[in-house]
Amino acid sequence: MRRRDQRLMLVSAAAAVLVVAVTLTIFGLRSSVVYFVAPSDLAEKAQAGHRLRLGGLVVDGTYRTDEAGVHFFHVTDGQTEVEVRYDGVLPDLFREGQGVVCEGQYTPGQAFVAERVLAKHDENYMPREVAEALKQRGEWKGASPP
Structure with a gap:
């Protein structure tokens, strides 16, 4: 695998983790908002x-x-x-x-x-x-x- 492909996979994985983390945070906070x-x-x-x-x-x-x-x-x-x-x-x-x-x-x-x-x-x-x-x-x- 080329270096460019490795970087692309790493950035994609990091973006996916970030999206999941933000989504869980929003759903978690929504239930505690008063x-x-x-x-x-x-x-x-x-x-x-x-x-x-x-x-x-x-x-x-x-x-x-x-x-x-x-x-x-x-x-x-x-x-x-x-x-x-x-x-x-x-x-x-x-x-x-x-x-x-x-x-x-x-x-x-x-x-x-x-x-x-x-x-x-x-x-x-x-x-x-x-x-x-x-x-x-x-x-x-x-x-x-x-």
């Missing part, structure tokens, strides 16, 4: 079995806990409210009227089932997408969003 949505976008972006991050403000007067210790509250972006169900320990900074991000799954017609709840860490923090959605609707009450 999209962020506001409550008003939830109905059109939610797909059965896909994880989402729902962000907004906790609606005043909606927080309750049932006898089993499951937490229920509503999250809004100023236009739409979504009920959230969370079975776990809420963060210390969780309050009604404050920003929150809930990670979990949504089925239309049911409550958003959160597996993780993240509360804001100081009075200036709000996820950029939530702040922009609130500002567009005239609901933003803070300084300019980050």
